[in-house]
Amino acid sequence: QGQLVESGGGVVQPGRSLRLSCAASGFIFNKFAMHWVRQPPGRGLEWVTIMSHDGNNMYYADSVKGRFSISRDNSKNMVYLQMNSLRDEDTAVYYCAKALYYVMDVWGQGTTVTVSS
Amino acid sequence: QSALAQPASMSGSPGQTITISCTGTSSDVGNHNFVSWYQQYPGKAPKLIIFDVSNRPSGVPDRFSGSKSGNTASLTITGLQPEDEAEYHCSSFTITNTYVFGTGTKVTVL
Numbered sequence: 494q495g496q497l498v499e500s501g502g503g504v505v506q507p508g509r510s511l512r513l514s515c516a517a518s519g520f521i522f523n524k525f526a527m528h529w530v531r532q533p534p535g536r537g538l539e540w541v542t543i544m545s546h547d548g549n550n551m552y553y554a555d556s557v558k559g560r561f562s563i564s565r566d567n568s569k570n571m572v573y574l575q576m577n578s579l580r581d582e583d584t585a586v587y588y589c590a591k592a593l594y595y596v597m598d599v600w601g602q603g604t605t606v607t608v609s610s
Numbered sequence: 611q612s613a614l615a616q617p618a619s620m621s622g623s624p625g626q627t628i629t630i631s632c633t634g635t636s637s638d639v640g641n642h643n644f645v646s647w648y649q650q651y652p653g654k655a656p657k658l659i660i661f662d663v664s665n666r667p668s669g670v671p672d673r674f675s676g677s678k679s680g681n682t683a684s685l686t687i688t689g690l691q692p693e694d695e696a697e698y699h700c701s702s703f704t705i706t707n708t709y710v711f712g713t714g715t716k717v718t719v720l
């Protein structure tokens with residue numbers, strides 16, 4: 494079914510940038526779209542973005558549009574989330590998830606991003 | 611992209627049945643059958659338990675079931691078990707090719 498491992502989280506000041514990575518294994522990576530989903534402390538899940546299997550299509554939540562960018566490297570089985578102009582409200586655990594049709598069927602363990610001065 | 615509305619908490623005794631609602635709009639839940647449910651234990655990643663409104667992935671107990679009417683989807687747990695104590699999140703595909711999650715429901719087994 495597969496495994497996903499996120500990395501790159503940390504503490505960052507407001508206005509700065511951070512890039513998250515997600516390493517995939519155990520499935521044919523270039524056949525599946527990939528999501529990023531986040532969860533602020535003590536709150537529910539928030540969908541962030543999705544990129545198609547070939548990297549040609551991507552969609553974003555309004556809350557991150559113009560600031561965050563998803564990309565992937567199918568030769569390395571990696572998906573990335575570039576986060577710019579970070580705000581306090583971007584503080585969350587960030588998960589990458591594999592798309593299977595219209596669901597997220599495999600999730601990573603998450604990486605924590607804290608935006609604080 | 612407003613979050614789908616779920617009750618913040620629900621509780622029940624072992625063996626009881628509970629139903630969690632997930633209310634959206636005609637732009638998401640009411641537009642198609644791409645509604646899914648995820649179970650999440652504290653400090654853990656979410657796990658898919660229902661997809662396409664009412665389908666269970668392999669390995670998910672049949673006490674979990676899903677349904678939908680209009681703009682509201684529901685997750686029913688029949689015969690509540692202690693291990694069902696967790697947070698439950700609904701999710702829906704939307705007409706703008708994005709996704710939206712619910713506000714989340716914490717289920718307590720008394």
